[in-house]
Structure formats: structure tokens, C-alpha cells
Amino acid sequence: MTNSLLKISNVDISLPEGSERLLAVENLCIDLVPGETLCIVGESGSGKSLTARALMGLLPAPHVKVTQGQIDFCGEDLTKVTERRLREIRGSEISMIFQEPMTALNPVMTIGGQIDEIFRYHVSMSAAERRERAIQLLDDVQLPDPAQIVNSYPHELSGGQRQRAMIAMALALEPKILIADEPTTALDVTTQAQILKLISDMQAVHQTGVLFITHDFGVVADIADRVAVMQYGHVVETGTVDKVLNNPEHPYTQALISSVPSLVPRSARARSEETVLEVKNVNKTFGGGSSFFKFGKPSRVVDAVKDVTIELRRGETLGVVGESGSGKSTLARCIIRLMDSDSGQIILNEVNICDLNRAEMRPWRAKIQMVFQDPFASLNPRVKIGQIIRQGPIIQGATQEEAEARTLELLEIVGLDERAFNRYPHEFSGGQRQRIGIARALALNPEILVADEPVSALDVSIQTQILSLLDEIRTKMNLSMVFITHDLRVAAQVCDRLAVMRYGEIVETGATADIFDAPQHSYTRDLLAAVPGQNWER
């Protein structure tokens, strides 16, 4: 192709000595034409982010660098050009947006100031002109009141607004290529839909070539023209979006795609008559407390959970879905008494556990357990796996021997080698850690498991494994589960019933299939509409 914007051929990127593998990226060949969106898909560690950085000449030197191959950008080899030329290209001809807009923006500089720099460095314009352009750009990315936002600091904007500002910055000089490194991963699903639309709109206007890096096949289905799938530094498959998504050739691609949960809810199971947990009119607010020494005005009050009532039957999985800030995690923590609710009742086996003090609560702890989101933060890095799992039963009165036997049994149940017993958490992968977290929760033989986004930090293939593990255990132990998630695809596959939360309130409850088929509340409809890749169903 003669009008190719970018042609990457045979690129190797080295890793520092002592890393897991020698090369982060090996023999990479990719090309990109104007107006096209190329998605690079892969799980963590596949080398997709480093590829993006390599294009910008932003690899963390000196240990990580391109050791071989060419990156041909409009006739120039980016691996050979001077640093000075590279700087000229960055921001003006190739620009980039990142996953986490909060940290990617300088916290102590105004949005306007950060946009302004691009003009100052790449074109000559008067200050007034630059400001005007900045406001114009912010308007283009549909930020409200751009004249004010131009003087705002990043922390004053919401996550979506920050990402819009990042895009405005990236598109300031109408670059030929936009590299987007997981730009919507940190965003809520409705915001994600807006940002994706914005990117494709801007692309249409400027005929930008977009290199979009993501792990989410839904997103791929929505925006990609072509797809490159990466695994362990290799591109295992490339092709048009239709070909790769619907007729994957490489087994890895096939496996990945088959791991993506379907949006069609799984068939409902019979609902038990026995209620195991009842949450009645629970409220929880944050802030507003003024302490003894501080005389200042009380801080802002946030209703995190507002008059929530839910019921969980035996053997049932109740999904609580909502976007960030909807109060779903707070609700989970209130249920498990990690937080004290302000009012309302949480009835477990006919006892309102809200009235129990710490000591009284202790025996009840065994009945209701939790699986946490972050497999890295939820295991104490200084404690061995055996101890992590064992200490629950010991606290609940088991002998050392009993606890140890139970631990080994659990390790087997969650699919880990018993040698794990004497190892530390850092020796395990994310998926394995989540298994350990589940084993810890199960060690007490709970009746109810509260799972707070248990798979959202995991790669899609691991996600499937963990979900099926949970399913397996649920059946085996007749567990009832409260499953918190933001991912409607996961919810569809796991939950018998759903409760949709927004701003601390439950806007809708019902059987999963009913909600997916006929959402009652407008918010539920919005949520469902925003799920990427709706039109693609494998």
C-alpha cells in the first residue's frame, strides 16, 4: 500500500536482563492507513503497550529499546531519526492518549496550560490565539463550558471529562496517527460509549489513523477496521474485524473470543423459597462528621447507599450492577459489616446483624464471607498462603490440625497445588491469587458469599476460569451469592437476578433475563445500550 501512514516491519523490543522473557515484542509487523482504526488486542503482558510506546520513541531507555526492524512513518524510519525530529513528530504528527487520564495529566497545571504547550512547541501562535484554539478544541470534544474548563485543573473534572481533555490535547494539531492505549478501560460503560464515539467522530473529520490498544473484544467489535491479536510479544493473527472476530484462525484468538461472556443471559434456575439474607432500608452516608478538634464547617455529605432493600434466597446469585460511585461496593461492605450502616436492618438467619457488637458478630462472620476485587491488594504480601487461608478457621475456634487439613482441601478445590501452602502471594499470578482469595472465603464454610467485582481485574481468559470456579463451588456448597459487578456481560452469565444501582439507590430489580429483555428504568436501558459489541455476538 503506497498510502500507508505507518509500516512497522520486523521490530524487536528488548527487555531488561533478568526479565521473564528476552524480548517484549518480537518480529512485529503492522501497518496503518489514513482513516483506519487498527485494534491491537491482547491480554496483559502481550507487549501491546510497549508497541505503542515504541512508535512514539517513548520506551523506557536504556533497558527497553527497539533492537531490530523499522518503523516507517511517511517515509521516515522512526527508529533512526534524531531525538529532535522525534520531538517534532510527537504531539503534532503522532499523538497518544492513555488509560488513566488522572495520572496522565499534570495535576498542578491547568487543562488550558497543558494544551497550550503543544501549540507553543509545534507552531507559532500568539498567546491569545493559542487560548482561543484551546477553547475551541475543548468545545470540539464536547466538554461543557470550555471557557471555564480551560482554566480548570485535572482534579476538578470527572474521569470522562479528563479523557475528553486528553483527546482534545492529542488532536490539537490534527495528527496523522492517534495512538490510544486502553483509553476507556478506566471509564464507566456509558462514558466509554461516549468516548469511543468521540474518537471515531474526530477520526472521521481528520482522517486520522487510529492505533487502538485494548483487551476488550466488545470495543474491538464496535470500532475496529482491522485487528491484530498479540500474545507473548508476537502478533498471532491479523485481519479485518469481521474475519478475526467471526472466523478466528489462530487457536489463541479462538480461545480469547470464546472467553468473552455472552450478552444473552443464561437460563434462569428455579428460585428457592428460603430467604437467607434480607437487607431492609439500609442507608449509609459519608462525610458530614465534624470532629472534636476541628471547628470548621462539616464536610460534604454523600449518600452512598440510600434506602436499599434486597432479598437473597438460598442458592441464588444476586447481581448488583451499576457504574462507579453507584454505591454497590459500599452496600457489599455494609452487608458484611465491614462498615456500619447508618440505619436499616440486615437480617441473616432471622438475626439483625446490624445490632451486634464486634464480639457478638464474630460467630456470624463464618456465615457470610467476601471475595475481593483486586487479587494483588486482597492478599497480605507478608503472609504465606497457608496462613492466609488457615487463620479464619483458627479464629473461629478450629484446632491447628483441623485448619491445616481444611486449607489443603481448599487448595485442591480451587485448583492449586498444595505446595502453595508455604509460598508468599507474590509468587502467584492474578488468577491464582483470586483462587486463593476464594479459598480464604470458603475456609469458614459460609452460607453466603459476597463477591465484589471478583473478575474485573483479570484478563478475559482467566476471568472465565474464575467464573466457572465460582459456579462450580456454588453448586457444590449450595452457596448463595451477592455478586457485585459493573460488567453486564459477566452479570448475564453469572446472576439469577439483578439489582441495578445508581447514586446509592436501587432503580430496578428482577430476574436477569427479564431485565435484559425488557428493562423498566431508563437508566437500565442506557446501561444496556452502552455495552460495547452489542451487534457482535459470537
Place this chain on the structure above:
Amino acid sequence: MKITKFMNAVMMTAAITFGGGAVQAQQSGGSLVFLVQPEPPTMAGYVSTSGPIGLLGPKIYDGLFDYDNDGKMIPVLAESVDMSEDGKTVTFNLRKGVTWHDGKPFTSADVQFTIMDVLKKVHPRGPNSFKEVSSIDTPDAHTVVLNLDNPAPYMLRALSAYESPMVPKHLLEGEDIKSAKLANNPVGTGPFKFTEWKKGQYIRLDKNETYWKEGRPYIDRIVGRFIPDASTRASAMEKGEVLYAAYNAVSNVEAVRLNKEKDNISITTDGYSMINPMALIEFNTKEGPFTDAVVRRAISTAIDRQFMLDTIFFGYGNPATSALSSNFAATGLHAEMPHYPANGDVAAANKMLDDAGYKKDSDGVRMTAMFDLIPYGEDWKRGGQYIQQVLGEIGIQVELRYEDVPTWLKRIYHNYDFEMNLNYFYQLADPVLGVHRHYGTNMIRKGTHFVNSSRYSNAGLDALLGAGMKEPNAESRSAIYLEIQNILARDMPVVNLFELEFLTVYNTKLKGAYGSAMGAYSSFGDAYLEE
């Protein structure tokens, strides 16, 4: 470069200030900056005899007399003194035409007020010095008649500006003398007037243009500077920022070095004959390990006094040879006694203790004790550490205790909570003034500092002390004090170590400041600066 230039400019200005006046035998003008260490709390020399006040007070306040190096009285505010045959009436004829710094005339009423209402009441030593004065008559403005109950020959040795400064009646009468404004804004008749006190930095005195002595003072300004750190004081002296440092404000080691290395810096031991400082160890004779005089004598025998003088005080001072300073030899009051070996005799001391039945244990320890050290600097700490080692050699294991001044004073003179204490006393111009307080039964005064903290009480000695105080005949007095020294050498409630010699370090361009027996505590009216 810039800094150097700037520096030179400053230095030149300074040089001009110093160097005014023609080359003459006794030039007028100039600023004398000298060291005052430490900074005094106030300048009320009539309430306190503390050293730093003594350095400044006599420049502002005059006394009735001054004393030369031979002890002769030099008339100052009094032109002469007459004593009646029975010694009970003392008449001072005052100098005429003397005015206070505020312009008011100085009269006999001031003297009467000073002695009766100030010195006898609030001065620390005044009540002793003027104990016998029952009343004072002022027949006219320039005549003062003191009526005494008993003769008090020693009183005439306490009339200097330092011991008994004359203060203005018109500024103190009716006020609470101890808290009068005068303490910080002194008004005297002396050669220098108080101008400014920058706390933490200096006190500035300017020439009294209406001083009674014609042509005096020569110097335009006297500034007493406060520099807390000893090394810095020596540096300031070396650099010529200060010209005079008395009472070891510059440590002996630095003084000796400066004297040797710098042509324009000299040292002298003159000017301390009225002070007679004596280093010593006080013992608790009532309780603890030192109730037995044998142990105290053994300690006195063991210590190498000369070594301490040579190493700690760089050779200045003399080993003590009795309870009295050898400076009293001039008046026939001093005699050498046994148990004061200059070079120490550890073997003899060990034998004394063996003979007395103090057995060494397996570690060679006969007894243990706590040894308090006067908290006046590292010289004394070093001295204590030396003595600690020596006492170890004779089987007395001591632990040192070095507390701050108030704690130490309270411990030694109020609580008597000590066993042995390293200290020094001023024996002053006469044993009555400086030595009696250490041994008399009547001087066991709980809460009074620098008196008989050993609580040594000996009726025979008390009688001798009483006789010594009143005896006018020199020969009989000498005999009395010989007996006193014999008793003290035997009982040794206090082990005298050595007579200290204080050093004055001065820049040679300062002249005429050394004629008075009061040394640094004199008026400096005759001092002048020579370029």
C-alpha cells in the same frame, strides 16, 4: 572578590574609629571592647556581687576607695578616712563637686543611704562587711561618720566600687531596691555612663564628660561584649575584635597560645589579689563514706595537685599547702601543713587507708561514692575525671555527677544530698571574709550558698575563728591562724587542692588598666588605647 572588598571597607571604617587622636603618651579616644562572660542578668552591683556585674558596675559606680596592688587605699569618692582610737568611729571626708550621671550632686546622704539601706540590707556580703555599723551621721554634705558597735578593721578592705558601690539615693529612695529601674538603667558617678544594653550582644558605656577626675577617662566608649562560646571568645581576641578578657574568659590554653603567637596579645595574673580563689573538695562529714577524717586526709594525700595545675590550668596556680591561701603569707597568716603533697603520694594514701582498716575487696575497691562537680565548664569536669582515676588507685570508686547550676546549688547547700563535691571558693582579701564561712558552726546555714556545706562543727575551732576576727595584733593573729590551720589539716572537712590563678588576656594597645588590685573589677578611668 566582592566579599573581600566589602570586608576591607568595613575594616577600614573600624580602623578609623580605633585610631583617632595624636601619638601621645596617653591618648584620648577610642572604643574599648572587652569580654564579659557570661552576660549579667542586671547591672545592680549593689544587689549582686556576681562576676560579670563586677566587670561593668565599677565603670559606672564609684566606690569610696580603690586599692592598689600592694593593698594600699586609693581615694576615690572619699578623699580620706579617719578612724577613732577605739576603732568604733570611722569618718569619711567626701570629694567635692562630684555629680551623678543625671546631674544631681553626690553628697553624704547618698553614702549614708547606700550603706544603711542598700548594702546592709540587700547586698549579699554587705551585711557582713558592715555588720558592726549601727548608725551613720552626716554632719555636712561632705562628711560621713560611721558609728560601730565593735571595731571592724576588715571593713576598710571592702570599700571598692565592686564590693560597695555608691548608689544615688534620689533614684532608689522609697522604691523596692531589688526591683528598682536602676538595675537596668544604672546611674552612678563613675567614669562611664550607661548608654545601651543590647541583650545577648553587648552593653555600651560612653565617656562621662563631667567625671570628677580631670582629663579622665581617656577612652570614649567601653563596650562589654557577650560571646557564649569559649573558642569564639579566643578567636575574637585573636582577631582584635575584643581587647581585654579577664577571669579566664579566654581559657588558659588559648591565652598561653595567643601570648606566644601574637605580638600584640599579652597575659597577666595581676588584678586578682583581692579574690584569692581556691579549688577544693567539700565532703559531707555528717553521713556517707567520708565521715572519717582519715579517708579525707588520704584523698588529700593521693591527689597530684601539680599535675592538675600543669595539665588543666596550664601551669597557672599553686598547689595548696594548707587551708589558707599562700597569698595570706604576706600578713603572716599562712603556714605549710602536712597531708598536702604537691605531687601526690598514692602509696602513702593507700597505707593510711590500710592502717585505718579499710580493706580492698577483690576488685581493689574499698568504698564507693558519688562525686559532684561544680558545673562551671569542662576544666572542672576534666579535673573530676582525673580525681576519679586517682581515687580509683587508692580503692575509692567514685561516680561523677555533673548537673546544672541550680540543681547543684540546691543539692550541695540546701539538701546536703552529696558525698564529695569539687568546688572553688574565693578566700577574698582576709580569711574573715572568705575562709571563716567555710568552717564555722554558725555558718552551717541550710539554703545559703558557699558556706559550711560540710556541716563540720568544732567548738575549739569556732572559738579560734571568733578570736581571729577580733584580734588586732598581727602576731597574735598569726598564732591563732596557725592553730586553725593545724586543726583543719587534721580534720580536713575540706581538702584544699590548689590556689587558682586567673588570667587576664589583653591586647597590648590597651594601657593603664592594670594598676588596681581590683583588676578587671576596677573603673578603667585611667585606661587608654594606643595605636
Place this chain on the structure above:
Amino acid sequence: MNDFWKLFSRNRSAVLGLLILCLVIFVASIASLIYPGDPFLYSKYPLSKPGENGFLLGSDSIGRDVASGIAHGAKTSLLIGLIATFAAVLIGVIFGALAGYYGGLVDDVLMRVTEVFQTIPSFIFAILLVAIIKPSIESVVIAITVVSWPAVARLVRGEFLALKNREFVQACHTLGMSDYRIMLKEILPNCLSPIIVIGSLMVATAILIESGLAFLGLGDPNVMSWGFQISDGRSMLRVAWWICTFPGIAILITVLAINLVGEGLNDALNPRLRERN
């Protein structure tokens, strides 16, 4: 441990610091062997220059061996540093842990107390404590402890604040673990690294404070320490430079070594601050 050593040894100056520190500790431990006598023992050779009369580093004004003093003083200085640091860390950890963990009123009260101690001019306060208790090794240690602990308390509080909401701590709550156990067994081990780092630096600071107090005449006259040697010799600096110069150098290299080790620990234990990638 092996990993730790690998990380630590990447910092060459830290290894050098460790070597020097080991040397100092070695000298301190064999002081009584190489200089069996009392370091306060005077001799008839005052103010000997280094090398004269058999004094390796000279003698002081009453003929005491400076080298012997340095060897014996090493023990004192290190002990003061270690004990004061240990005590300060202990107090700081208790305050910081309780304040950070419980928050609310407990935090308010404890942090106000900490602020009181941080607001007082610390060195003057140390002087005051030593003067009031009486100058001795114990009072110096107490004073250094009292002025040092607030820094630890603030650090530990910050760590506890950050860690107490981590999911692994919440998991312990859901198991019904006691607060005491959560603080001691779960959270504390995770903030050991910064505590070790700040502790190592505090040892160095403690040695400096001790020498500063001794400079002002507030040392223990019965115990040989570098601070004492300096305060004893400084007035003779111009005449006999060796008396206080050698202990001064001893302080310098020891504090330097401890700092290097501290930095190495920081690099090894705190990956956040590892060199720019």
C-alpha cells in the same frame, strides 16, 4: 533475603557504608581488647601529637589516649543511637498505629499530642530534659527519644491510614480477627520497610544530637563518648587539633555510613523510589 541483598548490593555506596559501619561496630566490640584500660586513665604525657609517646591519635590535656577514647566511645555512640532509635520507633509505632488505625477521636488526640512535640523547638527541649533529669547516658537517650518519635508516629500513621482500607485488611475483618492482631500481624509487617529506613537515619541523627548535647556540656562525665571527647577538646582546637578532630571524623564517617546504609535500604525496600527507569 537473597532478593533483598541483590537489590541492596546494587547500590555500591550502600555496600561501602555497610562495610564502614561493620568496621565501626567491630572496633566498638573489641575496644576492651585493644585498649584494655579505662579510657579515662590519665598519663604523664599530656597533649602528645598523633604518633608520639605511643599514642596513635595523640593524647589529650591530661594525657588520655584519644584512640582509646574513640574505640570505647564508638560503643557509647552506637548504643545511644540504637537504644534511642528503638525507643522512638516503639513509641512512634504505637502512636502512629493507633491513630492511623482507629482514626476519629483517637487520631485527633494522638496527633495533637504528636504535633505538640513537633512544634516544640526540639533541640532546646532535649537540652531541657537532659538538664532537668541530670546529664547521664540515660537522660540523653530519653531526650533523643522524646524529640525523635513524632516523625515515626506520623510516618506510621500515614502507612496505617493507607493500609487499613486495603482489601487484605478488610478480609481479616471479615474473618473476625481482633484489631490488635490485625495491627500487629497484618498491617505492621507491611510498613516495616519505611520504618527500617527512617530508623536507620534516626540512629545517625541520634549520634549527632548526642554530640551536640555534649558540645553544650550536657554529656555523662562517667562514660566515654565521641561527644564528650569533642566537648573536652574543642577549647584546645587551635593548640591540639587532634583531640576533637579525630572523634569528629569518627562521627562524620559513622553518620555517613549509616546514611549510606539507610539509602541503600530505602532503595532496596522501597521500589517506588528506585532509580529513574
Place this chain on the structure above:
Amino acid sequence: MQGIPIILAIVVMNFFLLNLAEGDAVDVLAGEAGSATPEYMEKMRAKFGLDQPLPVQLAVYLKNVVQLDLGYSFRHEMPVHELIFDRFWATLLLMTSTIILAVGFGILLGLFAAVNLNTWKDALISVFALITYATPLFWVGLMMIIVFSIKNDWFPTSGMENSAAFYEGFDRVKDIAHHLVLPTITLSLFYLALYTRMMRASMLEQYGQDYVVTARAKGLSERRITFVHVLRNALLPVVTMAGVQVGALIGGSVIVESVFAWPGLGMLAFESLFARDLNLLLGIFLLSSVLVVAVNLVVDVIYCFLDPRIEVN
């Protein structure tokens, strides 16, 4: 406002600590005077109010403090505030110049070292910082005097102004500045080292942040990234540290004040402690605490200025 209970707590704590100490102002005065009769000392105690029970003394003191009266120094026969006032300016002068020098140069050196990471310049600065950090203050002070005052006649040995010349007007300002040089350098060396090391570490940490990658991706020069993006973020912890250190700085100045005869509060505190001049010492503790609180307020304002995330109350 929050500072007030802290300051009161400091005063009360020190009040009781000082009263735990043996001996009182009268003992010291009498001790210095050579001797004094017990009756005389009792009279003085009554006059100073030292014969009152402790809680009464404290109540009287606090009542006066609330009325902004720091009481009377019986030792100096002067109101405490007059005694402190002159010293306060000297302290403030030394402190301000030290902070400016230490923080200013610390930031510069740290910045320079971080920019030239792992070069000989970085190594040199690090070695300098380590050595000055590890050298006892008084040793530096004594050496400064010997080298720059005696061997080279560049600066006066000590004091705050020339006490032979008594300059007026601008000459006096120059003279004081001249006297200020050595103490400032001595006192700031330790803190300079501290801030240099902190600044370097802080810069390095900021270089690793995401926004630096963004800035590079925008095609900015390293210069601009360093000076505009990284510098301001890197300053934050250094400024915080500077605020925390003020208390230590006032205390640490005792030694420098002593060596250079600088007439500041530290030395006054030292002297008044040993003179058991309670009112004066409490006054100093009070004032220096106020100063620390005030400086922290200033630091807060600077911090707000540097970091828009913090809201000004």
C-alpha cells in the same frame, strides 16, 4: 486556630517540667551573687511568687498569657516581652536567611543532581550533601571562624553587629548582613544537604510519573518537562518538609548561636534554663511555638499555591 491548644499544651507541659527541676531562680541569683542569707532568699521567693502553690502559679501565668502578657523576668528585672523582642528579630533574621539558603540551594542542587543523574556532577553533589549532613554543626562553625575569619579576614568572628563602630542606617544593614554570613552558612549546611537529597529523590520519583510520559508524547523538550512539569510537582514534599523542620531549626540554632554569639532566642532559652528563669523560658517556648505554627501557616499557603488540589480555607 488549631495551633492555640498546641501552644497552650506546650506551655503547660514545660511549666511542669521546669518545676520538676531542682533549684529555682532565687538559688541561681544567690549562687551567682556569691552568698545570700536564707531570709533574703525567702523574701526574693515571695517577691517572685515562687512561694505560691504550683497550680496557682500556672493559673496566674496562663491568665497573663491570655491577656498577651508574658510576665516578668525577675532575673533580668524586665518584662519578658521586652527581653524576647530583640532576640526574636535576630532569630527571625537567622532563620529566614537559613531557610532561604537551605531550601533555595537545596532545591537547585537537588534539581541539578537529578537532571544529571548518574554523572560525576550528581555524584559530587551527593557526596557533598552526605558529608555536610553527617558533619556536626559546631565543628563546621568552629572551622568557619578559623578559616574565614582568622586565617582569611573576610568575616567577623561573631556577634550581630560591630560593637566598636556602631553603624547607623544603611551601613548598619550592611554590617549586620556581613555578620550574618557565617552563622547562616553553618546553620543551613545541614538542612541544605537534607533538602538536596529530598529534592533529588522527589524529582526522580516525579520523572517516573505518567504525566511525564504524556508530556514527552506531546513532543516537549526535556528542559520544559523538567522545569515546568516535574519541578513544581517535586517541590511539594520539599515544602512540606521545610514546614516540619522549622521547630528543629529554631532548636538547632542553639549551637550556632552559641558558636557565633548570635543574639537569638535559642541561646536565651539555654541561658534562662540554667538560670531557672521560668517566665522567660516559657515565653520563649510560647513565642517559638507561635513562630513554628505561623511558618507552617505560610507553608500551607505556599503549598496551596503550588498544589491546586488543596483548597484554601
